[in-house]
Amino acid sequence: MSDPQNPNGSSGPVEPSEPATPVAAGTPDTAASAATPDAATSADDRPAVAAPEEVPPPSRWHTMWQQIVTGNALISVLSVVLALIVGAIMIAFTDENVQKASVYFFARPGDTIVAVWDSVSGAYVALFQGSVYNFRRDSFADGIKPLTETLTFATPLIAGGLGVGLAFRVGMFNIGGRGQMLIAASVAGWIAFGFDLPVGLHMFVALIGGLLGGALWGGIAGLLKARTGAHEVIVTIMLNYVAFYLVSWMLRTPGLLQAPGSSNPKTPPMKDTAIFFDLLGPRYNLHFGFVLAVAATILVWWILTRSSLGFRFRAVGENPNAARVAGINVPSMYVYAMLISGALLGLAGVSQVLGTVTTGFTAGIDAGVGFDAITVALLGRSTPWGIFLAGILFGAFKAGGYSMQAAEGVPIDIVLVVQSLIVLFIAAPPLVRTIFRLPDPSKGPKRPRPIVTKEVEAK
Amino acid sequence: MKLELRGITKRFGSLVANDHIDLTVEAGEIHCLLGENGAGKSTLMNVLYGLYQADEGEILLDDRVQHYTGPGDAMAAGIGMVHQHFMLIPVFTVAENVMLGHESTKGGGFLDLNDARARVREISARFGFDVDPDALVENLPVGVQQRVEIIKALSRDAKVLVFDEPTAVLTPQETDELMQIMRQLKEAGTSIVFITHKLREVREVADRITVIRLGRVVGEAAPTASNTELASLMVGRAVELTVQKDPPQLGDDALVVSGLTVIDHIGQLVVNDVSFEVRKGEILAIAGVQGNGQTELTEALVGLATRVRGSVVLDGVELMGQSVRKILSAGVGFVPEDRNEDGLVGEFTIAENLMLDRSDGEPFVKAASIQRAALADFAREKVAEFDVRTQGIDEKVGRLSGGNAQKVVLARELSRELRLLVAAQPTRGVDVGSIEFIHKRIVETRDAGVPVVVVSTELDEVAALADRIMVMYRGRVVGIVPGDTPRDVLGLMMAGEPAEGAAA
Numbered sequence: 032m033s034d035p036q037n038p039n040g041s042s043g044p045v046e047p048s049e050p051a052t053p054v055a056a057g058t059p060d061t062a063a064s065a066a067t068p069d070a071a072t073s074a075d076d077r078p079a080v081a082a083p084e085e086v087p088p089p090s091r092w093h094t095m096w097q098q099i100v101t102g103n104a105l106i107s108v109l110s111v112v113l114a115l116i117v118g119a120i121m122i123a124f125t126d127e128n129v130q131k132a133s134v135y136f137f138a139r140p141g142d143t144i145v146a147v148w149d150s151v152s153g154a155y156v157a158l159f160q161g162s163v164y165n166f167r168r169d170s171f172a173d174g175i176k177p178l179t180e181t182l183t184f185a186t187p188l189i190a191g192g193l194g195v196g197l198a199f200r201v202g203m204f205n206i207g208g209r210g211q212m213l214i215a216a217s218v219a220g221w222i223a224f225g226f227d228l229p230v231g232l233h234m235f236v237a238l239i240g241g242l243l244g245g246a247l248w249g250g251i252a253g254l255l256k257a258r259t260g261a262h263e264v265i266v267t268i269m270l271n272y273v274a275f276y277l278v279s280w281m282l283r284t285p286g287l288l289q290a291p292g293s294s295n296p297k298t299p300p301m302k303d304t305a306i307f308f309d310l311l312g313p314r315y316n317l318h319f320g321f322v323l324a325v326a327a328t329i330l331v332w333w334i335l336t337r338s339s340l341g342f343r344f345r346a347v348g349e350n351p352n353a354a355r356v357a358g359i360n361v362p363s364m365y366v367y368a369m370l371i372s373g374a375l376l377g378l379a380g381v382s383q384v385l386g387t388v389t390t391g392f393t394a395g396i397d398a399g400v401g402f403d404a405i406t407v408a409l410l411g412r413s414t415p416w417g418i419f420l421a422g423i424l425f426g427a428f429k430a431g432g433y434s435m436q437a438a439e440g441v442p443i444d445i446v447l448v449v450q451s452l453i454v455l456f457i458a459a460p461p462l463v464r465t466i467f468r469l470p471d472p473s474k475g476p477k478r479p480r481p482i483v484t485k486e487v488e489a490k
Numbered sequence: 491m492k493l494e495l496r497g498i499t500k501r502f503g504s505l506v507a508n509d510h511i512d513l514t515v516e517a518g519e520i521h522c523l524l525g526e527n528g529a530g531k532s533t534l535m536n537v538l539y540g541l542y543q544a545d546e547g548e549i550l551l552d553d554r555v556q557h558y559t560g561p562g563d564a565m566a567a568g569i570g571m572v573h574q575h576f577m578l579i580p581v582f583t584v585a586e587n588v589m590l591g592h593e594s595t596k597g598g599g600f601l602d603l604n605d606a607r608a609r610v611r612e613i614s615a616r617f618g619f620d621v622d623p624d625a626l627v628e629n630l631p632v633g634v635q636q637r638v639e640i641i642k643a644l645s646r647d648a649k650v651l652v653f654d655e656p657t658a659v660l661t662p663q664e665t666d667e668l669m670q671i672m673r674q675l676k677e678a679g680t681s682i683v684f685i686t687h688k689l690r691e692v693r694e695v696a697d698r699i700t701v702i703r704l705g706r707v708v709g710e711a712a713p714t715a716s717n718t719e720l721a722s723l724m725v726g727r728a729v730e731l732t733v734q735k736d737p738p739q740l741g742d743d744a745l746v747v748s749g750l751t752v753i754d755h756i757g758q759l760v761v762n763d764v765s766f767e768v769r770k771g772e773i774l775a776i777a778g779v780q781g782n783g784q785t786e787l788t789e790a791l792v793g794l795a796t797r798v799r800g801s802v803v804l805d806g807v808e809l810m811g812q813s814v815r816k817i818l819s820a821g822v823g824f825v826p827e828d829r830n831e832d833g834l835v836g837e838f839t840i841a842e843n844l845m846l847d848r849s850d851g852e853p854f855v856k857a858a859s860i861q862r863a864a865l866a867d868f869a870r871e872k873v874a875e876f877d878v879r880t881q882g883i884d885e886k887v888g889r890l891s892g893g894n895a896q897k898v899v900l901a902r903e904l905s906r907e908l909r910l911l912v913a914a915q916p917t918r919g920v921d922v923g924s925i926e927f928i929h930k931r932i933v934e935t936r937d938a939g940v941p942v943v944v945v946s947t948e949l950d951e952v953a954a955l956a957d958r959i960m961v962m963y964r965g966r967v968v969g970i971v972p973g974d975t976p977r978d979v980l981g982l983m984m985a986g987e988p989a990e991g992a993a994a
Contacts, residue, residue, distance in 0.1 A: 337859055337860055337862075338858050338859055338860065339849045339850065339854075339855040339858055339859070339860055340858065342842070342845075342849050342860060343849050345835075345838070346835050346838070346846060346849075349835045349836070349837045349838065350831075350834070350835040350836065350837075352831050352832045353831070353832055353833060353834055353835050353846065354835070354846075355794065355814065355832075356792070356794060356814070356824065356826050356832045356833065356847075357814075357818075357846040357847035357849075358813070358814040358815035358817075358818045358819075358847050358850075359815075359847075359849065360813070360815065
């Protein structure tokens with residue numbers, strides 16, 4: 032046909048200033064832009080010979096977004112390492128002994144270095160002992176308690192992270208975790224304290240009720256997006272407020288959620304028949320919710336990698352245009368995704384009221400998990416097992432942060448800073464690549480496979 | 491100012507978009523750059539404007555060699571460009587848009603809007619533009635927006651003005667006004683490069699005409715040249731294409747389209763009352779310059795257009811108003827024009843892309859689960875059958891070359907039980923070897939008794955495949971002619987002039 036062949040038969044150099052993508056790679060990040068086709072009457076002069084370059088690259092924002100939420104797992108690991116290093120620097124700077132020793136740094140630098148080592152290692156050892164295993168306890172049963180605490184804290188983070196991550200994979204940002212958790216917790220709590228049902232059944236009904244509540248709250252955002260194009264970020268943020276004040280009001284209204292005879296905005300305790308049983312006996316706080324979180328991870332893994340629904344989810348998330356052309360009903364995928372996402376965040380809420388805080392809850396029951404879940408999903412690269420591991424890591428931060436503060440006097444805020452830094456580094460892959468001198472995958476001819484993700488998926 | 495391009499060569503990978511192009515534009519001359527879509531006109535102008543760096547060749551202004559690294563340098567050198575898609579900020583006023591990038595400030599860092607206003611008024615007055623400097627650009631009609639672009643260029647003392655397909659978005663009246671403006675500019679000594687593929691406009695204003703085809707200058711012409719001469723230069727000689735094609739074994743009318751009308755998302759009438767029918771075992775090629783409604787027509791056939799009227803009947807079943815899912819299930823195969831955007835999910839593997847439009851049931855989905863073994867077998871078979879050059883079925887489609895990616899699309903669409911194949915630009919951005927393969931498969935599909943609709947802006951492709959050719963212009967059917975219609979006739983029809991003897 033019409034392709035003039037290069038006389039040399041080889042690829043000419045592609046100028047670095049070339050705004051479009053190099054030809055051989057096609058569009059390496061074929062995350063689709065939402066760009067609409069050109070106005071029809073504009074007789075468009077795209078050279079057919081150079082068509083691959085002239086196709087507008089997918090919108091930078093979408094490409095970047097897809098990279099951030101589903102990028103390389105190596106970046107995740109390195110982000111954690113970097114954040115811990117920066118955290119160490121902060122610990123050292125805020126430590127009193129270091130400050131004292133640094134006054135005479137030039138006279139005796141050794142003192143400062145020792146003080147820095149003491150403060151940093153002390154803090155991170157305390158973090159470890161508070162989250163994994165405490166060597167100072169005599170028996171194994173006592174020593175391992177921190178690990179069970181970590182898993183307890185991780186339970187809602189995993190469930191919530193799965194919810195946010197699933198929405199990411201469909202190209203949606205569910206910031207409404209808080210609202211979905213609150214609604215789910217309220218429904219589950221109301222069933223748990225307000226009804227008398229047999230053991231087991233009661234818990235089951237409360238659980239299902241909570242999941243439906245979360246799904247409903249998430250589904251509203253999905254439905255609005257599907258029907259009207261309302262952006263889910265705005266809608267879910269606003270629904271957070273709606274849920275918060277709705278639950279606050281119900282907590283202050285006798286006959287709804289407020290405990291009878293009390294004037295506090297708090298519910299009565301959950302009935303024993305409804306609460307999640309302890310997995311390892313009364314000595315530990317770890318409850319049945321963790322099993323549900325594991326089950327949810329497996330379920331989400333199955334949905335995303337093995338089911339036809341997940342196939343469509345991913346197609347819509349990666350390239351909604353191609354999905355539409357392939358006959359996939361894109362709006363309904365948005366609705367389904369938000370229903371499932373909401374239900375998963377609902378599971379996080381349910382595990383709070385039925386597992387962690389069974390003595391009655393307030394409007395703060397979500398404990399910020401709805402937002403931490405976003406971090407967890409990012410760190411886990413929106414893959415189910417990545418989120419599982421990330422949830423446990425963040426659970427460890429939560430569990431260990433307290434002991435770090437108690438044992439070493441390191442402010443717990445450091446842990447929050449480390450968590451925030453993790454997100455910051457994940458959101459800036461070029462920064463991490465520069466620090467560790469990694470090649471930029473989008474520049475190379477071939478993109479390195481996300482190694483760890485594959486392994487994680489194979490589990 | 492005299493503009494001279496010497497031996498400009500621009501390659502994209504292995505494709506040569508501009509091949510040693512020489513072009514001289516004298517001061518105060520309107521020089522038309524005429525060529526089909528994909529001839530390389532826009533690439534050349536992007537090189538001139540500093541958006542692309544030429545691989546070879548040089549640009550001279552008044553006999554001085556220019557070296558620029560970006561549009562800023564080009565502007566400083568006196569080159570202005572009126573883009574086909576306006577580079578204006580809709581929520582800014584005319585004056586703000588004109589000063590954008592060259593803001594002058596008063597004391598205290600305040601923008602000197604008055605200066606910008608004065609410049610807009612001055613240039614408006616000089617050319618009789620009647621543009622209000624304080625009007626918001628988004629409130630202006632398209633023709634006036636274009637004048638703002640012209641003012642913008644002139645306010646930076648452009649001595650060479652490039653108009654890239656300026657009439658594409660204009661109404662006939664606005665086009666006439668633009669012609670008038672161009673003549674005025676010429677009188678004022680500005681050199682003008684006018685890129686177009688519309689013959690009538692060329693003959694009206696051009697002083698000289700350079701015709702570009704496939705990245706090369708194929709000839710110069712005087713404005714007195716006839717449309718036929720220009721058209722034959724533009725479409726060039728037939729390139730040898732070896733598609734073995736027997737005479738069609740025509741069956742009954744399978745696809746009957748009548749009164750199809752499509753309105754696009756900004757409310758423009760893009761397909762206007764189109765009617766045609768395709769018989770079983772026949773290829774109908776829809777020819778036309780890009781953007782004359784062919785894309786929207788194919789999208790309407792598969793149910794992707796939202797604002798449509800008319801009727802599309804396939805084997806007696808009305809498809810209009812059905813969902814895309816239902817239409818695909820009715821046996822319509824669709825090769826979209828932009829495969830990266832609409833046909834494939836780049837981050838998906840080849841295997842996953844092969845089941846993209848069959849995620850709702852057998853053979854790849856049972857009990858809501860993907861049948862991975864069945865899919866892998868299928869994918870391996872299709873990769874072999876369609877000769878997709880790849881490392882394996884788990885390779886991401888985004889890494890494949892254009893030709894191989896297109897084969898994946900084709901493999902997917904042709905592996906269903908088809909009752910109609912709609913292929914839009916099936917070989918755009920595809921290497922020559924793959925083109926032959928794709929053409930062969932399309933002809934085989936026809937010979938299996940399937941009606942085929944092929945949209946192409948490439949006359950070579952049209953000539954190679956078509957049993958009948960339908961030419962579209964501005965959303966309307968110019969005519970439906972036999973597959974062996976001469977190229978110059980087609981070229982004229984693509985410019986909107988119904989050929990004599992062509993059945994409208």
